[in-house]
Amino acid sequence: MPGHAGERSRYTLTDDGAFLRLRWGAGVTIEADDVRSTMAAVTAASPAGRRPLLVNIGLVAAITLDARRLLIEDTCSLRTGVVGVDEVGKVLTAFNYRSATPSRYFTVEAEAIAWLTGKAEGGETTSRESVDPDPFTARMEEGLLLVEWDPGTSVTTEAAESLVAAVAALEPSRRPPMLARNNDMVSLTNEALDVFAGRLDVAALAIVGEDGDRVIATYYKQLHAPPYPTRFFATEAEARRWLALGPGS
Numbered sequence: 001m002p003g004h005a006g007e008r009s010r011y012t013l014t015d016d017g018a019f020l021r022l023r024w025g026a027g028v029t030i031e032a033d034d035v036r037s038t039m040a041a042v043t044a045a046s047p048a049g050r051r052p053l054l055v056n057i058g059l060v061a062a063i064t065l066d067a068r069r070l071l072i073e074d075t076c077s078l079r080t081g082v083v084g085v086d087e088v089g090k091v092l093t094a095f096n097y098r099s100a101t102p103s104r105y106f107t108v109e110a111e112a113i114a115w116l117t118g119k120a121e122g123g124e125t126t127s128r129e130s131v132d133p134d135p136f137t138a139r140m141e142e143g144l145l146l147v148e149w150d151p152g153t154s155v156t157t158e159a160a161e162s163l164v165a166a167v168a169a170l171e172p173s174r175r176p177p178m179l180a181r182n183n184d185m186v187s188l189t190n191e192a193l194d195v196f197a198g199r200l201d202v203a204a205l206a207i208v209g210e211d212g213d214r215v216i217a218t219y220y221k222q223l224h225a226p227p228y229p230t231r232f233f234a235t236e237a238e239a240r241r242w243l244a245l246g247p248g249s
Contacts, residue, residue, distance in 0.1 A: 063092065077101055105187075
């Protein structure tokens with residue numbers, strides 16, 4: 001019968017019968033020891049074999065690099081549905097695109113449960129088999145670097161490095177302004193954002209997209225402080241006008 005399976009001050013784990021539910025506390029920074037503890041608890045709660053796992057990340061503050069590495073290789077559950085409260089949750093758990101376990105991100109818990117129990121499709125796939133290593137096209141157009149991301153992309157570190165290499169190959173002698181069509185991007189790993197902030201050799205970056213892309217752009221500017229001017233625009237025409245004025249405008 002469904003019931004209580006385990007509890008810690010930083011998280012709770014309960015048995016809902018068809019799946020296990022892991023709920024993280026608000027403001028927690030998830031560390032490697034936390035992941036080891038939850039993995040052991042999940043395994044102990046399913047002695048007959050792996051079951052689906054619902055993970056409510058709520059208002060988790062951060063996830064350390066070591067914790068992410070453990071989560072990527074974690075196979076203690078049959079499939080994992082991560083439920084967050086907003087677009088920021090996508091960014092926080094973006095590393096999960098490489099997960100060895102089939103994983104999807106949701107903002108509605110009922111949809112996550114339906115997917116976990118095989119009753120419906122839904123969510124945004126984040127496990128490694130769904131990743132395109134180069135989910136973009138890049139070209140020069142009259143001195144402007146145009147980058148088109150595939151719709152709904154989760155940008156990996158490898159994709160970020162590939163774009164940096166593509167920019168260097170397209171315009172090796174100068175730093176061009178860049179216009180990026182994000183096309184409702186799902187997320188970027190923090191490592192990918194570090195690559196863009198440290199190695200993307202452009203004069204300015206204009207990001208064009210939807211509301212979710214605005215969240216990603218704001219997160220990038222505030223936490224990674226790129227060395228080139230970076231702005232979000234709802235329309236390409238506005239982005240082109242800003243880039244035409246030159247860096248610092």
